[in-house]
Amino acid sequence: MLQRLLLFTDGFHGDVFLLLKLLLPGVIKAVYNLQDKQLVKCFSQIFDTDLDEMIEDLEQGDVAETVALFFDKSSNVKPLKKSTLSLQEVIWLLL
DSSP, rough: OOHHHHHHHHHHOOOOHHHHHHHTTTTOOOOOOOOHHHHHHHHHHHTOOOOHHHHHHHSOHHHHHHHHHHHHOOOOOOOOOSOSSHHHHHHHHHO
């Protein structure tokens, strides 16, 4: 088990404890109070895409799939090679 954990985190240069906490279900009991439609509305503005199209896609599936699909289609936002936020900053922004 320890070998698998070390292999999984090989090359990761952040807080391994925090990473594992985020990946293990039920460990963090925080409630972020974000609804799917609120997320889609935010991402439609970020991606500069039609909100109605995103909501229609959301009704067919999952919010993560919808955001991923419209992120891929977006010409407004391009993926970075390296994140500019740390895991700690992401947790702080969510709380």
